[in-house]
Amino acid sequence: MIRQQVLLTEQMRTYAGFASLLIAWELLARFAFGQLYILSPPTAIVMRIIEDLPLYTRALGATVSEALLGFVLGNLAAIVLAVLVVTIPPIERLAQAIALVVFCLPLVATGPILRVIYGPGWGPQITLAALSVYYTTFVPLVVGLRAVPPSWLDLIASYGRGRLTAMTVVRARACLPYLIASLKIAAPAAFLGAIVGEFTGADRGIGVLSIQAMRSLDVDGTWALATIASAVAIIGYALVGWAGQLLSIGAPPSLLVSPASKAPKVLWKKLFMAVAAPILSCVVILLLWQVFMDGLELSRFFAKRPGDVWAYLVAGSQAAAHRSELFAALRETMGTTVLGYLAGLGLGAVLAAVFCMLPAVEKIASPVAIALRSIPIVATAPLLVLVLGRGQLGMLGIVAIMIFFPTLVSCLHGLRQTPGQVIDYFDSYQAPPLTQLFLARVPAMLPSLFAAARMAVPMAVLAATVAEWLATGTGIGNLMALTSSTSNYNMLWSCVTILTLVSVAGYALVAMLERRVLSHFAPEQVI
Amino acid sequence: MKFPPITRRATLGLLAGGAASLVAPARFASAQTNSAVNFQLSWLPSVQFGGSYLAEEIGVWAEKGLDVSLLSGGPNAPVEPSVMAGTSLLGITAADYASAAVAEGATFKIIAVAMQKNPFAIASLPGNPVNSPADLVGKKIGMAVANTPILAALCALNDVDINEIEIVPTQYDPAPLVSGQVDCLLCWLTDLPIAMTMAGVDNVTMLLADHGYAVHSQTYIVTEDALANQRDEIVALMAGEIAGWNAYFADTEAAADLVVAKFPDLGLDLETQKVQAAKQVDLMVSPLTEEFGFGWFTDETVADNIATLGLLGREVSADLWDRSILEEIYG
Numbered sequence: 001m002i003r004q005q006v007l008l009t010e011q012m013r014t015y016a017g018f019a020s021l022l023i024a025w026e027l028l029a030r031f032a033f034g035q036l037y038i039l040s041p042p043t044a045i046v047m048r049i050i051e052d053l054p055l056y057t058r059a060l061g062a063t064v065s066e067a068l069l070g071f072v073l074g075n076l077a078a079i080v081l082a083v084l085v086v087t088i089p090p091i092e093r094l095a096q097a098i099a100l101v102v103f104c105l106p107l108v109a110t111g112p113i114l115r116v117i118y119g120p121g122w123g124p125q126i127t128l129a130a131l132s133v134y135y136t137t138f139v140p141l142v143v144g145l146r147a148v149p150p151s152w153l154d155l156i157a158s159y160g161r162g163r164l165t166a167m168t169v170v171r172a173r174a175c176l177p178y179l180i181a182s183l184k185i186a187a188p189a190a191f192l193g194a195i196v197g198e199f200t201g202a203d204r205g206i207g208v209l210s211i212q213a214m215r216s217l218d219v220d221g222t223w224a225l226a227t228i229a230s231a232v233a234i235i236g237y238a239l240v241g242w243a244g245q246l247l248s249i250g251a252p253p254s255l256l257v258s259p260a261s262k263a264p265k266v267l268w269k270k271l272f273m274a275v276a277a278p279i280l281s282c283v284v285i286l287l288l289w290q291v292f293m294d295g296l297e298l299s300r301f302f303a304k305r306p307g308d309v310w311a312y313l314v315a316g317s318q319a320a321a322h323r324s325e326l327f328a329a330l331r332e333t334m335g336t337t338v339l340g341y342l343a344g345l346g347l348g349a350v351l352a353a354v355f356c357m358l359p360a361v362e363k364i365a366s367p368v369a370i371a372l373r374s375i376p377i378v379a380t381a382p383l384l385v386l387v388l389g390r391g392q393l394g395m396l397g398i399v400a401i402m403i404f405f406p407t408l409v410s411c412l413h414g415l416r417q418t419p420g421q422v423i424d425y426f427d428s429y430q431a432p433p434l435t436q437l438f439l440a441r442v443p444a445m446l447p448s449l450f451a452a453a454r455m456a457v458p459m460a461v462l463a464a465t466v467a468e469w470l471a472t473g474t475g476i477g478n479l480m481a482l483t484s485s486t487s488n489y490n491m492l493w494s495c496v497t498i499l500t501l502v503s504v505a506g507y508a509l510v511a512m513l514e515r516r517v518l519s520h521f522a523p524e525q526v527i
Numbered sequence: 528m529k530f531p532p533i534t535r536r537a538t539l540g541l542l543a544g545g546a547a548s549l550v551a552p553a554r555f556a557s558a559q560t561n562s563a564v565n566f567q568l569s570w571l572p573s574v575q576f577g578g579s580y581l582a583e584e585i586g587v588w589a590e591k592g593l594d595v596s597l598l599s600g601g602p603n604a605p606v607e608p609s610v611m612a613g614t615s616l617l618g619i620t621a622a623d624y625a626s627a628a629v630a631e632g633a634t635f636k637i638i639a640v641a642m643q644k645n646p647f648a649i650a651s652l653p654g655n656p657v658n659s660p661a662d663l664v665g666k667k668i669g670m671a672v673a674n675t676p677i678l679a680a681l682c683a684l685n686d687v688d689i690n691e692i693e694i695v696p697t698q699y700d701p702a703p704l705v706s707g708q709v710d711c712l713l714c715w716l717t718d719l720p721i722a723m724t725m726a727g728v729d730n731v732t733m734l735l736a737d738h739g740y741a742v743h744s745q746t747y748i749v750t751e752d753a754l755a756n757q758r759d760e761i762v763a764l765m766a767g768e769i770a771g772w773n774a775y776f777a778d779t780e781a782a783a784d785l786v787v788a789k790f791p792d793l794g795l796d797l798e799t800q801k802v803q804a805a806k807q808v809d810l811m812v813s814p815l816t817e818e819f820g821f822g823w824f825t826d827e828t829v830a831d832n833i834a835t836l837g838l839l840g841r842e843v844s845a846d847l848w849d850r851s852i853l854e855e856i857y858g
Contacts, residue, residue, distance in 0.1 A: 037705045037706055037726075038702055055791070055792065058791075058792050059792060059794075107603060111603040111604065112604065112605050112608045112609075113608075115604055115608075115609065115614075116608055116609060116614050119565075119614060120596065120598050196603075198601065199601045199602045199603040199604070200603050201598060201599045201600050201601040202599065202601065203572065203599050203790065203792065203793070204792035204793070205792075208571060208792075208793060209793070209794050211571060211601070211602060212793060212794055213794070214698070214699075214700050215699060215700065215701075215718060215719065216726075216799065217700075217701045217702065217705065217719075217722045217723055217726045217728070218722075218726075219702070221794070298612065299608065299611050299612040299613075300632075301612075301628075301631070301633050302605075302607070302608040302611065472696060473671075473672035473696025474696075478673075478696075481671075481672075481673055482672070482673045484605055485605070485624065485627075485673045486627040486631075487605075487607050487627050487628035487631045487633065488627070489631065490631070
């Protein structure tokens with residue numbers, strides 16, 4: 001009886017939290033932002049959704065179908081790739097590099113190419129939805145497939161079984177919690193990818209309606225669409241979570257691994273990993289680039305080959321001028337991107353800790369967190385810009401928001417992976433919650449945090465370029481937007497190349513840090 | 528909101544539909560052999576392309592043995608790659624974009640000009656109006672940074688120092704003006720100002736074309752290769768297009784009705800479309816088109832364009848324009 005009452009009051013507190021948020025929003029929209037045509041009150045949004053329900057339902061049908069197909073295809077690709085990487089470790093470097101490079105390609109460059117390849121139809125929308133999910137699934141999945149006690153693998157080996165048995169019997173089950181966590185992130189991301197795909201020329205869908213609403217000063221319409229987009233994202237997130245609960249009835253196996261003393265690597269192997277492997281990856285990627293474009297006979301006018309970029313940036317007569325223009329823009333971008341990246345990571349990790357300590361806060365705040373991530377950036381950017389200004393702060397905010405949500409989900413999951421025995425041990429000493437957090441949970445969270453930190457590198461770069469294109473009009477994002485409107489595709493592909501190199505370098509830096517830290521806290525992740 | 532239940536049949540249907548759409552490009556690739564052609568529009572469907580939708584509706588293209596697909600554009604769907612790659616036979620873009628593409632190696636010809644007057648305008652509020660280029664001094668203007676050369680050309684044409692104007696990067700959205708973040712906006716006469724009017728916000732517009740800015744807009748481009756090898760199809764396509772636009776000028780309200788009915792999934796507002804349809808006529812009809820017909824241009828208008836494009840930093844030759852298709856049609 002008392003327990004029920006406690007539950008009841010907790011529920012009421014959650015509802016009260018929601019209600020007060022909505023009321024604050026209504027008041028803010030009606031009075032503070034009344035005549036600004038930027039924020040709509042919830043009542044007006046609900047009225048608009050009811051009024052235009054048939055229209056929105058049809059648009060939603062199109063966009064959800066695109067997103068669903070992209071979600072399935074992108075995640076399947078990620079699963080296949082992750083299984084390959086873990087089964088055949090030598091290909092990991094190359095696979096990681098290719099996966100990263102494809103994820104780094106900016107939409108302004110790929111959009112027109114996808115449209116030319118597919119012609120009219122759903123092709124670009126589905127592809128962009130798939131592209132926006134595969135990487136965030138691939139990276140944690142590799143972590144998950146490795147989150148296995150070495151003794152279990154030893155057991156498999158002692159029975160004379162090979163990697164296949166290890167994969168199906170041990171790794172496949174160990175990775176499930178990681179898979180579910182990444183599919184949760186993938187659900188809103190696929191929807192956002194489909195919306196962005198509609199910007200490459202579509203006749204229906206939520207993305208198309210959003211553009212129409214924004215251009216016609218239809219603020220209620222814009223916010224109605226943003227609300228629908230968030231609702232879909234939250235439902236997708238919740239559905240995956242629910243499916244995960246159904247599947248993993250037993251708790252995931254706990255990991256208690258003592259730092260194994262590894263045999264020192266042979267010198268030539270070290271040299272190979274440090275020098276030859278990156279060079280090999282570069283060569284393969286350049287070859288793929290050339291072969292892909294030649295194979296599809298893409299016009300050299302807009303589909304520039306590696307040789308074109310080389311001539312434009314290095315060999316050509318104007319190369320120095322081109323380089324200085326590009327690097328000036330890049331410098332402008334990088335400062336804010338790094339700050340936004342750190343802010344987003346920090347915010348995600350801290351919020352995860354807060355949620356873990358105070359589950360009541362999580363109930364109120366997590367829908368807001370999902371919504372922030374899933375509302376198309378074109379809808380939120382004006383509001384962010386109004387609040388934070390058009391300068392670097394606005395851009396920093398956009399970058400931080402784009403990466404904080406995946407970090408939050410990943411870290412939350414990591415915090416909950418803390419082995420039960422460890423928690424029992426702390427409990428038996430009546431360790432205060434904060435001690436438990438810092439000494440038990442945070443170390444358990446580290447693999448997830450680093451996986452998120454790595455994924456966040458390309459995401460931060462992408463978010464920064466989008467913010468520059470839409471809001472600040474500075475840096476390399478703006479340069480890319482300018483070049484595509486003046487058909488300067490040489491500069492566009494040069495920007496793409498340099499940005500990719502920057503992302504890969506940032507990624508490598510985080511990975512290096514990760515090796516250092518994890519070889520102490522989670523040695524099973526370090527190969 | 529009520530969602531349909533997820534059944535196995537529905538899921539399979541969805542997957543099959545998606546798979547079908549993935550293989551769809553093959554259909555368009557093979558369609559090149561018969562008389563099916565793609566026509567790449569520059570933006571999302573609206574009365575901006577009312578004449579093209581009318582041409583399709585009244586069946587002029589079908590009569591000429593053409594199966595025309597009108598491809599919609601969007602914020603990230605540039606026209607030039609589509610035409611250059613041969614995906615589309617015909618595309619709509621503006622003279623400045625076309626000349627920039629040519630400078631980068633494209634082989635385009637402008638074969639007709641839909642908007643005789645460039646649609647770029649400066650919109651402001653009546654309390655703080657911009658009625659002439661001189662009024663821009665000391666103002667904050669909201670615009671896409673990509674459009675800076677346009678403002679620079681206007682300033683050069685009217686002896687205004689561009690450094691005395693503060694450029695604020697905005698999206699293509701009227702909200703920054705209405706909310707007072709900027710004093711004026713660089714936009715098309717036919718969309719944001721109409722959107723503001725329909726939302727009950729009075730506004731003042733100044734058309735750049737009335738102050739010396741001569742750049743043909745909504746121009747029809749084809750590649751040199753297509754002009755040589757697919758001439759008959761281009762003539763038929765343009766003849767149908769002209770018939771469509773003449774039907775449009777005869778009854779702009781009917782064109783608005785058609786577009787709204789044809790694209791129920793776009794949420795277009797009929798009244799807004801009617802106002803836009805009527806306002807657009809002023810940009811497309813001139814003494815020149817009254818005399819020679821829709822799409823016409825002369826050596827003089829081309830020379831004016833070359834002069835303005837020069838101010839935009841583009842060296843353009845008169846060869847970019849090719850009137851032979853129009854001459855053949857109007858013959």
